[in-house]
Amino acid sequence: MILNxxxxxxxxxxxxxxxxxxxxxxxxxVAVFLPMTYAFQLVPALYLLLxxxxxxxxxxxxxxxxxxxxxxxxxxxxxFDGYPMARRGESERALKIGITASFLGGMISLxxxxxxTPPLAKMAIKFxxxxxxxxxxxxxxxxxxxxxxxxxxxxxxxxxxxxxSLVGELSMNNRMRMVPDFLKNELRSGFQLLPxxxxxxxxxxxxxxxxxxxxxxxxxxGVTVEGAQxxxxxxxxGQWVNVLRSSLFGTFMGIxxxxxxxxxxxxxxxxAKSFSKHPELMGKGAPEGLIxxxxxxxxxxxxxxxxxxxxxxxxxxxxxxxIGAFLLQGIQxxxxxxxxxxxxxxxxxxxxxxxxxxxxVVMFFPIxxxxxxxxxxxxxxxxIILLMCIVGAYATRSGVMFDVWxxxxxxxxxYVMNKIGLPVAPFLIGFILGxxxxxxxxxxxxxxxxxLAVFFQRPIALVIWVLIAIFLGYSIWDNxxxxxxxxxxxxx
Amino acid sequence: MQKLLREWxxxxxxxxxxxxxxxxxxxILFVIILIQRALKCRKDGTPFINFxxxxxxxxxYDKIKLWGSLILFILYVIALPRLHxxxxxxxxxxxxxxxxxxxxxxxxxxxSVLVSAVIALAGSWGVWYLxxxxxxxxxx
Numbered sequence: 062m063i064l065n066x067x068x069x070x071x072x073x074x075x076x077x078x079x080x081x082x083x084x085x086x087x088x089x090x091v092a093v094f095l096p097m098t099y100a101f102q103l104v105p106a107l108y109l110l111l112x113x114x115x116x117x118x119x120x121x122x123x124x125x126x127x128x129x130x131x132x133x134x135x136x137x138x139x140x141f142d143g144y145p146m147a148r149r150g151e152s153e154r155a156l157k158i159g160i161t162a163s164f165l166g167g168m169i170s171l172x173x174x175x176x177x178t179p180p181l182a183k184m185a186i187k188f189x190x191x192x193x194x195x196x197x198x199x200x201x202x203x204x205x206x207x208x209x210x211x212x213x214x215x216x217x218x219x220x221x222x223x224x225x226s227l228v229g230e231l232s233m234n235n236r237m238r239m240v241p242d243f244l245k246n247e248l249r250s251g252f253q254l255l256p257x258x259x260x261x262x263x264x265x266x267x268x269x270x271x272x273x274x275x276x277x278x279x280x281x282x283g284v285t286v287e288g289a290q291x292x293x294x295x296x297x298x299g300q301w302v303n304v305l306r307s308s309l310f311g312t313f314m315g316i317x318x319x320x321x322x323x324x325x326x327x328x329x330x331x332x333a334k335s336f337s338k339h340p341e342l343m344g345k346g347a348p349e350g351l352i353x354x355x356x357x358x359x360x361x362x363x364x365x366x367x368x369x370x371x372x373x374x375x376x377x378x379x380x381x382x383x384i385g386a387f388l389l390q391g392i393q394x395x396x397x398x399x400x401x402x403x404x405x406x407x408x409x410x411x412x413x414x415x416x417x418x419x420x421x422v423v424m425f426f427p428i429x430x431x432x433x434x435x436x437x438x439x440x441x442x443x444x445i446i447l448l449m450c451i452v453g454a455y456a457t458r459s460g461v462m463f464d465v466w467x468x469x470x471x472x473x474x475x476y477v478m479n480k481i482g483l484p485v486a487p488f489l490i491g492f493i494l495g496x497x498x499x500x501x502x503x504x505x506x507x508x509x510x511x512x513l514a515v516f517f518q519r520p521i522a523l524v525i526w527v528l529i530a531i532f533l534g535y536s537i538w539d540n541x542x543x544x545x546x547x548x549x550x551x552x553x
Numbered sequence: 554m555q556k557l558l559r560e561w562x563x564x565x566x567x568x569x570x571x572x573x574x575x576x577x578x579x580x581i582l583f584v585i586i587l588i589q590r591a592l593k594c595r596k597d598g599t600p601f602i603n604f605x606x607x608x609x610x611x612x613x614y615d616k617i618k619l620w621g622s623l624i625l626f627i628l629y630v631i632a633l634p635r636l637h638x639x640x641x642x643x644x645x646x647x648x649x650x651x652x653x654x655x656x657x658x659x660x661x662x663x664x665s666v667l668v669s670a671v672i673a674l675a676g677s678w679g680v681w682y683l684x685x686x687x688x689x690x691x692x693x
Contacts, residue, residue, distance in 0.1 A: 100688030213589060217582040224575045231568035238568045264626075271622040274615035275653045440653035441668075444646045445676045447626075451633070451642075452684050452692060460691040465630050473623075480609055499571040503562060511558040 065408075066415060068101075068109040073419045076116020080123070081434040082442065083130045085266070087117025088379045092262045093446055095255060095385050096453025103390040103405060108412045110386055114379055115167060115362055115416040119424060122159040122355055124435045127152060135361065138330040138354035145346030153428060157292035158348050159355045160424045162304060166356030167417035169308035170315065170363025174370075175410050177316070178399065181371035185396030190508065191516055194501035195525040197494050200374040202532045211482060212536060218483045222491025223498060228252055233503065247463040254385050256454040256467035257492060261485050262382070263450050264472025267443045269479065275440040296348055303333050303349050304356050311357030315364020315376055329357030363413060370398055370409070374494070378486040381493055621652045633693040639681040641693075647673035 072094070079090035090113040098106030121133030126143035139159060146155035188196065201219055228239045229251030240248045297304070307329035314325035333353035334343045343350045365376030373395030375381035387394050392402065399406045424431055454468040455461070475485050509515035516522055561570045594601050610619070629645040636644075650669030651661070684690040 096690070097684075097688070099690055100684075213582060213586050217579065217586060220575055220579050220582060224572065224579060227572050227575065234564050234567045236565075236568040238572050268619065268622065271618040271653070272611060272614045274618055438654075441650065441672060443653060444649035444672065445680075447649060448642055448646055448676060448680050451629075452680060452690065455633075455693050456684075456690045460693070462630075462634055462693065465633065465693070469626055469630060472626075495575075502571070503567065506558060507562060511555045511562065513554060513558070 065105050065108040065412070066419075068105050069112040069412060069415045070419050070423070072109040072112020073116035073416055073423055074112075076113040076118075077120035077123075077420070077424060077431065078116075078434050078437070079113070080117040080120020080132045080136075081431070082437055082439055083124050083128075083132050085439070085442070086133050086262075087114050087121075088382055089262050089266060089446075090114075090117045091379055091382045092259045093449050093453070095259075095382065095389070096449070096456050098386055098389060099456055103386070103392060104408045104412075106386050106390070107405075107409055108415070110383055111409070111412045112416045112419065114383070115359070115413070115420050116423075117379075118358055118362055119160070119163045119167075119355075119420050120434070121358075122163065123156065123432055126155045126159060126351075127432060127435055133358075135326050135358035136354070138326045139351060139358075141330065141344050141354070142347050142350035145344075146348070146351070149346060151346070152432075154292040154296070155348075155351060156428050156432065157425060158296055158351050160421060160428070161294070161297065162307075162352040162355035163359040164417055164421040165304050166308040166311055166359035167362055167413070167420070169305065169356075170312040170360040171410065171413050171417065172363075173309070173312045173316075174363035174366055174413070178367050178371045178406075181367065182396045182399045185372055186400070188396060188521065189519075190501045190504035191519060192521050192525060194498065194505050195516065195522055195529070196372055196374070197498045197501065199525055199529050199532065200368075200372075200490065200494055201498075202529050202536065211484065214482060215484050215487045218478070218485070219487035219491035221483075222488040222493075223495035225252060225488075226492045226495030227499065231499075233500075244463070247461065252467060252492075253457045253464055254388060254493065255457045256464045257471050258382050258385060258489055259450045259453055260468045260471025261475040261489060262378070263446055264468055265475030265479065265485070267447060268472060268476045270439055270443065275438070275443070297352070300349055300352050303336070303352055306332060306336070307353040307356040308360040311360025312364035314357070315361035316367045325357045325361050326354045329353045359417075366409070366413075369394055370406070371396065373398075373497075375490060378489065381486070381489050384493060617655065618652060622649065625649055625652065638685075638692040639677050642677035642680070643673050646677050 075094070076087060076090050079085045080087060091110050094109060094113055098109065101109070118133060118135055121131055121136030122139045122143065124130045124132040125136040125139035126147050129140045129144040131137045131140060143155045143159060146152070185192075185196070201216075201223075229248050230237050237245065237249070310329040310332065311325040314328065330343075330350055330353050333349055334340050337343060337347070337349055339347065361377070365380045368374045368376045369380045369384065373384075373393070375384055384394060392398075392405070450468060451465055454464045457464045478485050478488065505515060506513070517526070560566070591601055625645060625648055629641065632641040632645065635641075647669050650672050651666060654665045654669060656662070656665075681692065685692050
């Protein structure tokens, strides 16, 4: 237990550093440290990775408040009120309000995770190959939602991911497909998840930062962490409804796969503004805006784990990376996970609780020290991150140099995809789900005399079709809204 | 349809069904993207292909750091199996540090180079020790 808590502490602290450096994200932190978990059992690995996840999401508030640059996309609204507070000499107060709101958001999402996942998984146990195929199809519709303003490109990117996942040998007939002769040995089991995701999320980011010249972020001269007005828990007086509402928004946005932290933060912020007694103060340094943004983005952490642990579908890019930890240990997440591994399930809840508490302790008390992280220069961080990425890729199959080349290939691919406007997260989710999509389709069709009508006959299947239709409708509506906002010059 | 599926999903063909199906879906989606772009260009009165105003890289991008990092990465991967992991890493992490910390007009400041050397030595041997010695993970 002490080792687990130590790893959670390490993960949380490193996650905060990643979150606090603009350009580095929680997803990147989890991807870079995933290889380290080779040496651990699943439970200690989860303590480390969940620490990175919670720390990474929470750390984003530091630069958002101090330099008005969100450290992570989910802190996008934090600077709206946090930075004006810092400018008027309330940095410490703003940071501590943000940290407390993050903690509360994380705890509320943990309760929802604990209550909602087991019944959802119990329902999913009754699924046959038909429903499993449809659930994955449902997740593919989620891909559409992931790509605000460019739905077709998002779906295209997702299917490219599926296509790439089919490279290699099909275990059902032991035949190879889409593999050139000279790579038969390297690609027998297809492209490996770890080099792919590290390449897409870490190496690609390194190229993007190199393109921008590895610029450092400096504290605004008018901002210091010391402040005349101190933080007090009475700052939360009259804000409990805001905390609860924003946390639940964040959690349910997390459950809807693919919606993402920035959307959760924006929706919670706009709701807080609608319900505020003084909406005119929002955006000018009102603590309630800060509370809404931070409680919603940490609410996302527990929410995103609900579809992962009950259905085996990653809720966001970070949980898509987290699935790699389970795969490394040979554990299948999905409907049977809680029944087959109740101890691991309990440990996940405990780990999330510990990581939230540790995040609060690590950030709240030494906040002046932690704030110095924004001065860390990415030029010095990226070479070490690269080193860790190389180790991770090479260790995937205990020493295949081709996997290191894949790291470079997918890094360049991610860079090019970003340049031509093809979203990367749907590509990764497509790659993760592609193999199962094929397996369940073949099983369902072969088991039912090759009749496609079977996908429309069972009641649960019909319910999933209705969900797919609702979600597709939402995606189309959201996509149209994204385009309207883009035309108006407002970026999500 | 049933007959077609039965033929496609015979054991000897099974591995080809999904790649073809997904390939066709990708091709259709690609055509839809092109049509959407054509319609948008017609509406906005802009040409479908416009190389003149197209910039793949951001304006004034750092050519040395971007291309330098790509070339160093390739050389690093080539060097890894030929040299010891830690030694190859010391050399290339040092070069990456120098490259990324380069300032316009003053490419090689003594202090920056010294810090780069310390990070390269400590980082490379530190990672080697942690992963190889402590965690027993195979390294190049």
